[in-house]
Structures are given as C-alpha cells and as structure tokens.
Amino acid sequence: MASSPLSCSASDLYPLLGDGANATAAAEFICGRFEAISNKFVDTGYAVDNTYLLFSAYLVFAMQLGFAMLCAGSVRAKNTMNIMLTNVLDAAAGGLFYYTFGFALAFGSPSNGFIGQHFFGLSKFPSPSFDYGYFLYQWAFAIAVAGITSGSIAERTQFVAYLIYSSFLTGLVYPIVSHWFWSADGWASPARAENLLFGSGVIDFAGSGVVHLVGAIAGLWGSLIEGPRIGRFDHAGRAVALRGHSGTLVVLGTFLLWFGWYGFNPGSFINIMKSYESGSYYGQWSAIGRTAVTTTLAGCTAALTTLFGKRLLVGHWNVTDVCNGLLGGFAAITGGCSVVDPWAAVLCGFVSAWVLIGCNKLAEKLRYDDPLEATQLHGGCGAWGIIFTALFAKEAYVNEVYPGQPGRPYGLFMGGGARLLAAHIVQILAIVAWVSVSMGTLFFILHKLKLLRISAEEEMAGMDLTSHGGLAYVYTDHEDELKKQLGVV
Structure with a gap:
C-alpha cells in the first residue's frame, strides 16, 4: 500500500563530512534521523490508505440502509417488517459467514485459481497482504449481493429460506466468484502475474459482474422456482401492477444507495496515496475523482433517459421508474468506472436505461415477477456494464489501474482489439453457470422441502x-x- 522507506548509508556521508574525529558519529546520527523521518512517512502512508479504505467500507455499508428503504417502499405495506428484517439479517448472518468462510475462499492467498485456502476466521490477521479494513470492505460488498437477491423473492418467501440462502450466498457462492476475478490468484483476474486470460484478465473493477450479476442470477432462480405473487398476472396472463406502498421510501433508499456508491466504485482503488508520476499533481487521487465522476454521469444519464423514455411509452412521469433507471446506470458503470472517460459514462447510462426498460418488458411477457426489478436491473444492466467496459476501456487508464503488463488489451472501440471482449464474455458465462448451479440447486431443494414459499393464506x-x-x-x-x-x- 505505502511506499518502501528510503535508505541512507553512513559510508556515503563520510567523504562529505571530512576526516574529523566526529565524522563517523555525525554520519550515523544523520542517517538515523533520516530513516526515522522516512519511516514516519511510510507509517503515514499506511494510515492514510487504511483510513480511506475504512471510510469507503462505511459508505458501502450505508448502502444496506439504502437497500432496506428501497425494498420497504417497493413492497406492499403488509410485508414491510418482513423485508426490513431480511435486510438486517443479510448484514448480521453475512458478517458471521463471511468472517468464518467467505473471506478465506475469496482472498486466501496463496491458492489455486478457483478457490482461496487461507485466512479462515481471519487467522494470521493482519498480514503483509491484508489488514482488517480490507476484510470489512469486502464484507460490505458480500452483503450487498444478498440484498439484491432478497428484492427478487420479496413478499412470498418463508423467513427461514431467507436465512439459508443469505448465508450460503455470502459464505460460499459469492466469495468463489470474487476469487476468480479479484484475487491475485484467480484464473480470470487482471492482477495475475502471468497467464492472463486472453492476455488481459477480466476488468470488472467494482463488480458489474462479481456483485450485480451474481445477485441477479441468484434472485432469478429463486423467483422462477417460487413463481409470481398472487394477483401479479390475471387469468389472461396480463400483468397487473402490485405497486409498492411508499414512493417516499423508494426515493430515500435511492439517494442512500447513490451516496454509498461513492464508496463502492472509487473505494475499490483500495488506496489513494499512490503517484503515477512522482512530483506530479496527477496520481491515483485523480483517478479516484474521475471514477466518482463517471459513476455520477452514468446514473444521471440513465435517470433522465428513463424519465423521458417512460413518458413516451406510458404517458406519465414515474418516480419509481426513474429511481430504478438511476440505479441501473450505476450498476452498469460499476465494472468500468475506473478505466473509461466521462463521455463514455454518459453513453453507458443512456444504453443501460433502455436495457432496463427492455428487460422489464421481457419479464412481463414471460410472466416473471420480481417486485423490485432486481434481476432486470442488476442482471441486465450489470451484463451491459461488462460488455461496455470491454468496448470503451481506455489504454492509458487500464495501464494506470492495472500496471505491470505492457501491451495489455483494452477497449475494442478504443483500438484495443477483441481480446478484452472475449474475456468478458467468458466472465458472463462463468457467473451464470456457477450461480445457476449453486443457487438454483439450493432454491430447488428448499422448494422440495416446502421451505421456500409461504402459503396462499399467509401471502394474502x-x-x-x-x-x-x-x-x-x-x-x-x-x-x-x-x-x-x-x-x-
């Protein structure tokens, strides 16, 4: 994280201090003071970077409150306490399971390319590789995945099923995916020292795939196996709106998520005190600021595109649709936020709004019921974000964020060839396959054991x-x- 201490050699100072009797003592004294000051600078660097990471972790954790408010406002009043409690338990159960198993499976290095092998229960912590702040930051990401899934199966799922799936998702399923793409040992990680997938690895900086697509596919299987809520579709198969009970809570949750996203995306740099060119005003702090800007522009563009797009399609202005469009823009830009220009983020947000609108139309045609549009939003827009990054990643930014690999592929439309796009298509297929097998099997077992869906009387x-x-x-x-x-x- 921080730079190495500067060295000082007393023998180099002897000729400069003359041949006096005190030359040796003076040289040793000067070097001792120099090294002490150098160590203070190194200590300060670690403190600054860890403070930045902890602050980012707090911001990402604040998103859990955003999820709770968004979920509460998006369901009917009779299910408010249920959805709020599930959000609390996502954090609580996720904390214990991610501490016990999840972090080790995700980042337990050294390991193989598929699963981590060390740091179970945070043993041998802190280490030269990780400090406690890094665990807290990654835990906040893990519980966000569970929050996405809870929205897809809201209003009809037994409480015990929430506990089981949330623990399984945060303790096993999500950590393995994050190991693949974020650990230095992962088979598709861009941080590998050698044997990079298609010469590039997958650039999924803050998790359009690792977080959003994983949560969406898990929710997709839960919602498919459960079936739609009673009354969501009439006898002719036409969609019937079952509107959430509070637009106020939806807007509050949206703004809290927006605020938290500034820890989610810029915080994924992990450290801030890093120069790209010594003595220059431009460094990692600039890249972090640019990432916050691209995040903002994608969300804003998606919100306005949804506002006017839905006005043309349905004839009125809808605040819930705009909030979902905004979040869809954020989900899409999350993967490439650090490696694209602001103008590309605007394009990302524009397309993501139409992806969400199209996914919602498709869901209605297929009689798929997701009370929060979580699968459509996080899945559709997350997948678009993965493709978007492969098309628009800028060479200079890629080399700054992922240094040490000269000639690394970058965006297809930026002149970098198709290798990054190939890697990202592999990412989508790998996530869909793993999450479908693991979470689909879990939900199917819960369904067969009659532990998944509540009775019709309870639902009514x-x-x-x-x-x-x-x-x-x-x-x-x-x-x-x-x-x-x-x-x-």
Missing part, C-alpha cells in the same frame, strides 16, 4: 401479521380482525 394476509407478530403500520382494529380470521394468537 401479509407476512408481517403471520410471521412477525404485527403490522409495520398499526391499525389496531384491522389487525385484530385479521388475526381472528386467520386464527393467529
């Missing part, structure tokens, strides 16, 4: 009343009457 009454002891918004007479009808004590 709402999970707050049947599973959590009462409604989030208390209307005493109404609640008492429902309890009598259902025989709930």
Whole structure:
C-alpha cells in the first residue's frame, strides 16, 4: 500500500563530512534521523490508505440502509417488517459467514485459481497482504449481493429460506466468484502475474459482474422456482401492477444507495496515496475523482433517459421508474468506472436505461415477477456494464489501474482489439453457470422441502401479521380482525 522507506548509508556521508574525529558519529546520527523521518512517512502512508479504505467500507455499508428503504417502499405495506428484517439479517448472518468462510475462499492467498485456502476466521490477521479494513470492505460488498437477491423473492418467501440462502450466498457462492476475478490468484483476474486470460484478465473493477450479476442470477432462480405473487398476472396472463406502498421510501433508499456508491466504485482503488508520476499533481487521487465522476454521469444519464423514455411509452412521469433507471446506470458503470472517460459514462447510462426498460418488458411477457426489478436491473444492466467496459476501456487508464503488463488489451472501440471482449464474455458465462448451479440447486431443494414459499393464506394476509407478530403500520382494529380470521394468537 505505502511506499518502501528510503535508505541512507553512513559510508556515503563520510567523504562529505571530512576526516574529523566526529565524522563517523555525525554520519550515523544523520542517517538515523533520516530513516526515522522516512519511516514516519511510510507509517503515514499506511494510515492514510487504511483510513480511506475504512471510510469507503462505511459508505458501502450505508448502502444496506439504502437497500432496506428501497425494498420497504417497493413492497406492499403488509410485508414491510418482513423485508426490513431480511435486510438486517443479510448484514448480521453475512458478517458471521463471511468472517468464518467467505473471506478465506475469496482472498486466501496463496491458492489455486478457483478457490482461496487461507485466512479462515481471519487467522494470521493482519498480514503483509491484508489488514482488517480490507476484510470489512469486502464484507460490505458480500452483503450487498444478498440484498439484491432478497428484492427478487420479496413478499412470498418463508423467513427461514431467507436465512439459508443469505448465508450460503455470502459464505460460499459469492466469495468463489470474487476469487476468480479479484484475487491475485484467480484464473480470470487482471492482477495475475502471468497467464492472463486472453492476455488481459477480466476488468470488472467494482463488480458489474462479481456483485450485480451474481445477485441477479441468484434472485432469478429463486423467483422462477417460487413463481409470481398472487394477483401479479390475471387469468389472461396480463400483468397487473402490485405497486409498492411508499414512493417516499423508494426515493430515500435511492439517494442512500447513490451516496454509498461513492464508496463502492472509487473505494475499490483500495488506496489513494499512490503517484503515477512522482512530483506530479496527477496520481491515483485523480483517478479516484474521475471514477466518482463517471459513476455520477452514468446514473444521471440513465435517470433522465428513463424519465423521458417512460413518458413516451406510458404517458406519465414515474418516480419509481426513474429511481430504478438511476440505479441501473450505476450498476452498469460499476465494472468500468475506473478505466473509461466521462463521455463514455454518459453513453453507458443512456444504453443501460433502455436495457432496463427492455428487460422489464421481457419479464412481463414471460410472466416473471420480481417486485423490485432486481434481476432486470442488476442482471441486465450489470451484463451491459461488462460488455461496455470491454468496448470503451481506455489504454492509458487500464495501464494506470492495472500496471505491470505492457501491451495489455483494452477497449475494442478504443483500438484495443477483441481480446478484452472475449474475456468478458467468458466472465458472463462463468457467473451464470456457477450461480445457476449453486443457487438454483439450493432454491430447488428448499422448494422440495416446502421451505421456500409461504402459503396462499399467509401471502394474502401479509407476512408481517403471520410471521412477525404485527403490522409495520398499526391499525389496531384491522389487525385484530385479521388475526381472528386467520386464527393467529
């Protein structure tokens, strides 16, 4: 993280200090002071970089509150407590399982290309490779994946199923994917010392694939196996809107996620105190600022494109659609945020808005029900972000962010050839295959054991009343009457 200490040799100073009796002592004294000052600078560098990483981890963790508010506003009032509790437990259960297994499987180096082998339970921590702040940052990413999936299966999933899938996803499924693409040992990592996939590795800087596509595919299988909510489609197969109960919470959650994304994307540099050219005003701090700008522009463009696109398609302005469009832009730019120019981020956001609109139309045609559009948003826009990076990654930025490999491929449309695009297509296929097998099998087993979906009676009454002891918004007479009808004590 920080630079190595500067060296000082007393023997080099002797000729400069003359032949006096005190020359040796003076040279040793000067070098001792020099080395002490140098070590202080190194210590300061570590402190600055770790503080930056911890602050970024706090921002990413704040996204969990954003997910909670977004989910709460997007479901009906009778399921508010349920979805809020699942978001709390994503963080709590995810913390223990990522501590016990997940971090080791993801970053336990040295290891093979497919799975990590060290640091279980944070043994031998801190190490020259990782400090505690890095664990906290990666844990915040892991629970974000579980939050994506919870939105896809909201309003109809048994509480025990939430606990099982969240623990499995954060403790095993997601860590293995992050090892493939983010660990220095991963088979498709751009940080490998040799044998890079297609000469480049996969450039998925903050996780359009590793985070967003993984959460989306997991949610896709859960929602497919469960089937749509009661009343989501009529007898003729036409979609019926089951609107969330609070646009206010949706907007609040969106802004909290926007705020957290500045830890998600710029924070993925891990350190800030790194110069690209010694003594220059331009360095990693500049790249971090550019990443924040590309993130902002992609989200803003996607929001406006969705606003006017939906106005043309349905004839009115819809705040929920705009919020989802904004988040879709963020999901798309996440993979390439550090290696593209701001103008390319605008294009990324524009296309992502139409990808989301198209995925939602397709979902309706296929009678697929996702209460938060999580699969369409994180899956469709995440996949577009993976392709976008392979098309628009700029050579200079790629070499800055991933140094040490001269001639590394970059974006196809920027003159870098098709090797990066080939690597990114492999990434999409690998994620879809692994998550489909692992999470699809888990959801299928839960379904066969009758642990996945709640009963029709519970779904009609709402999970707050049947599973959590009462409604989030208390209307005493109404609640008492429902309890009598259902025989709930």
